[in-house]
């Protein structure tokens with residue numbers, strides 16, 4: 001590719017409003033632009049995307065996976081639980097077509113796979129089956145809106161039973177690990193969806209301070225989970241201060257202007273952990289849900305959603321809270337006058353049922369209750385772990401303090417031990433059964449960001465050879481016609497040999513060209529200048545090490561091949 005006609009130029013200045021270092025480099029190097037709040041991959045960026053796709057295709061084909069293409073949209077129906085589990089969280093988008101028909105953007109919809117399997121697989125002898133597809137992907141609820149879209153590859157592993165699926169899934173796992181290794185990126189596998197026992201979901205995360213996924217990790221035993229899924233041994237923490245004697249009776253105290261936990265703790269001169277926090281949610285299935293947790297903790301809405309069996313949780317309306325006799329800002333489950341109406345489900349986190357008495361709301365504006373004891377003064381309909389993990393919480397596996405960090409999610413695994421509904425085949429005994437299914441997704445755009453973040457220096461990007469947009473960055477210096485012809489001939493010869501070349505044939509200064517080459521970061525840089533006409537030597541510089549050598553023209557092809565074996569052209 002000739003730089004003189006390349007669409008997308010390098011930028012001297014870093015765009016001021018971009019704070020992600022990888023994206024900043026991509027924009028400066030002319031790999032990407034920003035349009036309407038989303039990433040646009042320019043030609044060089046798109047070449048990298050294809051390079052990654054080639055690596056993924058090779059690894060998936062190596063394990064016997066076969067590619068297909070599924071529709072992006074399906075008529076909108078509520079997917080059943082097994083189907084929705086195959087989707088990355090918040091990945092479904094709803095829309096309507098011209099005739100008002102309701103559609104869902106669901107490129108990895110399991111019902112499409114299920115109907116295919118039903119038509120094609122009649123016997124256990126045809127299993128296992130590995131299918132995969134490349135597709136656009138959408139992630140809702142992302143902190144950075146420009147990370148909401150991506151290009152993903154998803155593999156579906158289907159087998160005759162959950163036990164056999166384990167072996168088949170291990171093959172996919174190893175293929176995905178190979179892809180990450182060939183991209184030369186460090187990835188951590190962390191637990192994904194919390195509490196859902198029939199699905200073992202994992203997220204592949206590149207630890208990064210610029211990531212959009214919060215992760216809890218234990219350096220002691222290696223346990224890692226996304227924040228909402230992190231399991232802590234918080235029970236043992238709450239048990240450290242048990243009441244040694246019969247607690248004092250309830251006492252109502254005036255607490256003017258104390259509608260927040262921080263105000264209340266300050267006013268009473270106690271730590272926030274000595275208070276109880278009341279949080280109200282609305283849900284389609286159970287109506288009002290009243291969650292109670294210790295004042296220093298936060299509700300994990302994912303855990304709460306799962307323990308209550310509801311599909312969504314939204315903040316409750318003031319009239320819903322008033323209807324059960326609670327007073328917002330001063331609410332507690334103690335003595336709720338209208339509780340018997342059955343219009344509320346009270347859920348207590350484990351942190352409020354053990355330990356010292358707490359200060360809780362009095363359901364009266366400007367007043368709280370002191371010495372509130374669970375079991376004596378109130379009871380919940382449901383007691384569960386609904387707390388969000390905090391840094392320093394004891395690890396659920398080994399008890400060492402957990403650390404909170406962030407990462408960029410580059411892959412998602414849903415390994416479902418239940419069966420894919422709608423699929424039927426005849427097993428060994430001639431009985432009709434459903435297939436077991438697992439899915440594995442990787443996001444190529446996020447892998448590009450991760451490669452850059454893990455491979456750059458002050459001058460620019462440093463591409464690992466397998467993922468580089470080109471094998472060679474050829475620079476022509478000097479303006480003599482003979483030099484130009486020599487450089488053109490070298491470009492043609494390398495290209496004909498299957499080596500991909502970015503050819504800087506522009507009439508810019510050496511400084512501009514060298515800076516651009518360092519910025520774009522192709523592994524090998526070749527320089528051919530006017531001096532070549534007298535000495536016949538071409539300069540070769542390795543981007544990663546800075547090592548520079550001079551090689552006779554006739555040995556260039558062999559030298560390049562020695563340093564860098566040719567990739568499969570695409």
Ligand SMILES: [Zn+2]
Pocket residue numbers: 218219220221222223395396397398399400
């Ligand atoms: Zn641990």
